[in-house]
Each structure stands twice: as structure tokens, then as C-alpha cells.
Amino acid sequence: MLLRSAKPALKAAYSYVAIGSSVGRPAAIGISGAAKSFLPPTASGAFYRSISSTTQLQMSKDADLVRGFESICLHGGYLPDETTSRGVPLYRTAPYVFESSDKAAKLFALEELGNIYTRIMNPTTDVLEQRFAAMEGGAAGLALSSGTAAAFNTVVNLCEQGDNFVSARNLYGGTYTQFNDIIPKFGINAKFVDICDPQAVKDAIDDKTRAIFCETVSNPALEISPLEELGEIAKEAGIPLVVDDTFTTPYLTKPFEWGGELVVLDCDMLLSIIF
Numbered sequence: 001m002l003l004r005s006a007k008p009a010l011k012a013a014y015s016y017v018a019i020g021s022s023v024g025r026p027a028a029i030g031i032s033g034a035a036k037s038f039l040p041p042t043a044s045g046a047f048y049r050s051i052s053s054t055t056q057l058q059m060s061k062d063a064d065l066v067r068g069f070e071s072i073c074l075h076g077g078y079l080p081d082e083t084t085s086r087g088v089p090l091y092r093t094a095p096y097v098f099e100s101s102d103k104a105a106k107l108f109a110l111e112e113l114g115n116i117y118t119r120i121m122n123p124t125t126d127v128l129e130q131r132f133a134a135m136e137g138g139a140a141g142l143a144l145s146s147g148t149a150a151a152f153n154t155v156v157n158l159c160e161q162g163d164n165f166v167s168a169r170n171l172y173g174g175t176y177t178q179f180n181d182i183i184p185k186f187g188i189n190a191k192f193v194d195i196c197d198p199q200a201v202k203d204a205i206d207d208k209t210r211a212i213f214c215e216t217v218s219n220p221a222l223e224i225s226p227l228e229e230l231g232e233i234a235k236e237a238g239i240p241l242v243v244d245d246t247f248t249t250p251y252l253t254k255p256f257e258w259g260g261e262l263v264v265l266d267c268d269m270l271l272s273i274i275f
């Protein structure tokens with residue numbers, strides 16, 4: 001478990017979150033920092049970028065965490081800059097200015113943190129990522145274009161061709177279709193199980209299993225995942241528990257506190273009411 005404000009070292013060691021939305025509002029994914037060790041070398045640069053920037057994220061997150069959850073929803077991840085703008089500035093840029101070619105080389109090599117190109121990082125998006133990370137009690141986040149993209153990126157960054165992951169069979173329909181029909185085209189197999197049956201979950205894990213995936217409360221079947229038990233099983237197997245926290249939102253559930261290593265959020269749903 002990571003994520004308590006009194007334990008910054010633990011937070012830095014663990015969590016990670018990513019975000020996107022198909023209807024113009026944010027949707028999010030989250031990973032715990034321990035999940036870094038689960039990522040194969042082919043994991044996307046954006047994943048590594050977000051995870052390696054946890055120290056930077058930590059600074060504004062610590063400021064946020066002294067406030068209540070409602071204040072994090074409003075102000076998390078943003079400290080007013082020299083303009084004193086209360087609203088989060090919109091940085092409508094694709095490229096950034098590099099002070100020297102040497103500096104640019106270091107940024108592209110990920111030796112130093114900084115803005116490179118908006119597809120990979122953008123200061124406005126960064127506020128969103130930090131805000132969701134703070135709401136979930138995670139250390140960092142990654143924004144994507146939709147909740148579906150968040151789940152996809154999570155799976156393809158954890159698994160390589162020939163790998164599999166164990167998934168709840170009760171899932172949001174779009175996620176099920178993605179896992180059942182699309183992800184297998186990449187040579188990655190979803191093993192669907194009754195997620196409330198710990199033995200079935202254990203039995204499905206083999207030496208090619210890279211993650212366990214579930215929803216806190218499944219949409220629309222309303223199946224409640226036994227997160228604590230699943231977290232233990234995942235820990236024993238040395239794989240991350242990935243939790244789609246869309247249905248309950250971080251206001252009601254924080255999967256990182258129950259053994260989750262990675263959180264996926266679709267912000268089109270209940271979270272869009274908050275924002």
C-alpha cells in the first residue's frame with residue numbers, strides 16, 4: 001500500500017496514474033510505482049516518462065494532500081505560477097523551446113525532465129495527471145484520449161506477444177470486447193474468470209501471466225471485486241493488480257489502498273459530474 005500523505009517515501013516508491021476521455025472530458029488510468037518493475041523494455045516512453053517524473057509530481061502533490069478531497073478535485077496538481085492565474089493555464093502548443101541542443105539531447109534521452117513534445121507531455125495535461133494521481137493517492141499519472149485507450153495502454157505496456165493476463169469476466173462491454181476480440185490480435189490473451197472466486201484466479205495464473213484486471217464494481221453487472229484478496233494473489237504471483245475504478249471513483253474507493261498497483265479511470269462517467 002502506498003499513498004498516505006504522511007509517507008512521502010512510500011508514495012514516491014509506488015503509484016502512477018494515466019488519463020483520457022472520448023467525449024472531451026478527462027478519463028484516467030493509474031499505475032502504482034511498483035508497477036515500473038513489471039513493465040517490459042518495450043513499454044511506451046510516456047509510461048516511463050510519467051513514472052520517472054514522480055519526484056517532480058511529488059512536490060505539488062504534497063501541497064495538495066494537506067487539503068481535503070474536494071479541494072484536490074478543484075486545485076490538485078496546480079500551484080499558481082508567476083501570473084497568479086487561479087485557473088489552470090491552457091498551453092496550446094505542440095513543440096517547446098530548448099535552451100540548447102545539449103539540453104534537448106538530455107530531454108530526449110530522458111536524462112532530464114522537461115517538456116519535449118505535447119503528445120508526450122503538456123503542462124495543462126500534467127495538471128490533470130497530477131490531480132487524478134492525488135485523488136487516487138498515487139504518485140503519477142498518464143492522460144490518454146479515452147478510458148478504452150487507458151485500458152489498452154495498460155495491457156500493451158504490461159504484456160508482450162505470448163503473454164496473458166487474468167481478467168474479470170464481468171466488465172464494461174467495450175473493455176470486454178477489447179480484451180476478447182482486439183488485444184488477442186497482438187498475441188496477448190485475456191483469461192476470463194469469476195473474479196470473486198480466488199481459487200479460479202490463482203488457477204488461471206501461469207508463467208506468462210503479467211497482470212490481474214478487474215473493475216471495483218463492474219459496469220453493468222454490479223459485481224464487487226474482492227480487491228484485498230486479489231491484491232494478495234497478485235503479490236504472491238509477482239504481478240500487478242490493475243483496477244478500473246470508474247464505477248466507484250476515488251471518492252468512494254482508492255484501489256491503491258487495497259493492493260491495486262495500477263488504476264484505470266474513465267472520466268466520461270461519474271467523474272465527469274465532479275468536473
Ligand SMILES: Cc1ncc(COP(=O)(O)O)c(C=O)c1O
Pocket residue numbers: 020021022023027145146147148149172174175215219244246247265266267268269
Ligand atoms: C467501467 C468502465 N471502464 C471503461 C470505460 C470506457 O471509457 P471510454 O468510454 O472513455 O472509452 C467505461 C465506459 O463507459 C466504463 O464504464
